[in-house]
Amino acid sequence: MKPSSPISVPDERLPFLKIFVIFLRLGLTSFGGPVAHLGYFRQEFVVRRRWLDEHAYADLVALCQFLPGPASSQVGIALGLSRGGMAGAIASWLGFTLPSAILLVLFGLGLAAAGGEYGNWLHGLKIAAVAVVAQALWGMGKSLCPDKPRATLAVCAAAVAMSFPTLYGQLGAIVAGALIGRAFLNISATLPHNPVNTAISRSTGMALLLVFFLLLTLLPVAATASGSYSIQLLDSFYRAGSLVFGGGHVVLPLLQAQVVPAGWVGNDAFLAGYGAAQAVPGPLFTFAAYLGAVSSQSPSGWMGAGIALVGIFLPSFLLIAGVLPFWERLRRYEAMQRAMLGINAAVVGLLLAAFYDPVWTSAIRSAADFSLAAIAFLLLVFWKSPPWLVVALVAIIAGLVIS
Template identity: 45%
Template sequence: MAYFREEFVTRRGWLDDARFAQLLSVCQFLPGPGSSQMGFAIGLFRGGWLGALAAFIAFTLPSALLMFGFATLAPYLGHGLGAEAVHGLKLVAVVVVAHGLLGMVRQLAPDAPRALIAAGAVALIVLTGNAWMQLIAIALGGILGLWLCRHVMAPKVAVFSVPYGHRYGIVFLLLFLVGMGGALMWQSTSAPTLEALAAAFYQAGALVFGGGHVVLPMLQQSVVDPGWLDADRFLAGYGAAQAMPGPMFSLAAFVGAEVPLGVPAAAGATVALLALFLPGFLLLLAVLPMWGSLVRRPWAASAMAGVNAAVVGLLLAAFYNPVWAEGVCGPADFAIAVIGFALLATMRISALWIVLWCVAGSLVASLIR
């Protein structure tokens, strides 16, 4: 987001600071990949529909291709030093999710009411272990937010120059709802078909509040729990995504290529990518023309504060299982993760250095065991 502001506000002058800040509020308010939604909207304002498409492709394609390439190499990394390197990527997930979680707790659950909502979401997920409970936790978070988060202030409102009207916004909202209904129907199957994959990723994209890290619990429930993909490989892909440029949602290219669908891996990767990004874009297009009137509602900020607190709880539950449970298998892993977290938290270095540290530490630990 800081790079976007430097490039499109300071350097190019495509947006002023007020509209940039308001657009940032919209993307934080909605589920979906915030950075990709931001780039999509800037492309829409600057170049219309083709501009939005160009922004999405240019921002997503590099990381998607790199993640697809990692999926191609993954079968050759299942033993020896390759397996230890993959285990190092799981430790990357431990470090990065822990660091992201700490920041989200400070920002999204900074007081007792929101901490209580987050704790309730953790208990609901851990005690039930049911994928549907994530949706219920988010809904309950919004309802409790109306009651417990009335002190949260609404953001200031700016006007966007949107190239379509309210009627088209309603059409986009209906398309989102139709897609959600289809996703809920198709995901009832346990077989990893192309349709079921699209449904699982659409549902995850529609419910992810809070950025790329939060996609982890959604996809874990959708593809790991039914047995489509084992937890080791899933977390290795998540760790590898930390080393890639672009949005974290490019993890979809890896997972879509890895799930055995009976179709070319490129087809699975493409379907997973499009299904994960689509609901967030549809909601963004639905909300943009009516954002000004929506955000003035006295309940909007309170409900969203409750939803965000529940999301913190979802990420806490995912950090417990599978991130920590699958990644930290002994004292050496614990030490590598703690040092990586300290480096990330105190020195604020790039996540790429954390990838190098965790992989190198895992390799060295395997040699001295």
């Protein structure tokens, strides 16, 4: 009997609008971050709609966690691809992404209208970001750095990132993690080997991967040569979407390195938006839309949000559609799996560095700030409170109490 596949050619293709509506409902209700999103997807597409079985779904999740970019969004794109081709992939992405992107852009425009005087509630969002990033470190550390070698690698990566606080320092830490992981780390189990059947041919997949690498190489050249802020914005967010392993909160240091030192977004506004992103459903990568909207350069607003949003998600489209035809062969290589262990440990280190600066240093200014952040962490980690509720609660308390 032929094993199930993570993306099989379905008997029935679905229209664009139907796929869009299915994912729009998920985009409006999927609170809780990437892990929760994968749970929502499993319930919807494995249990309820039976688009694929448990083994096929686990196989698809493994692929998307292997790639850079937002794993939950890539799973959604792949599911849309399987039911409607590239149009279905676009429909699934739009449905899942638009709700949070629109909410964050509206939030950003509201901040801009306030003229920069946001009050203590803005500081509350920064305090909430401390708790959210600490929760991410707690969970990712236990999962991705469960032993001494990987914990050591994470701390070393943090030291490198803090000693060289630029994008190149972060990339150097990731590359070093891959090389060290490939050379020294051991895998305890191999990935399941379910074959991948997809409507995308290997030649098409190769072409899409070529486009991915061409854009990664040529966009910086075009941005420098043209001097166009629009191209610079697209390049910055395309690189962030291409180079972030681990998804979710790991994108924080990469985006911060792109927009804050350049003066596009102030550090306070950056952290406030990051805190607000925890209170909306859908993928955390829609934080990019907020950053594009509040940029001090032109275009900003809705146009800037659109450029940033397309830039950060375009790599996911190219990678998931390009890699699917080759995934079964690629995943068999043990050296690749060992390298991924090192990369995952390194990104925990990058998040640790970002947790200290700018998250902690900008938000914790007093004993009251620390106490509120500690309470928020307690609610998130031990009481399992919804992130949106904790963020809203911290912002309100800070606005009313902290002076």
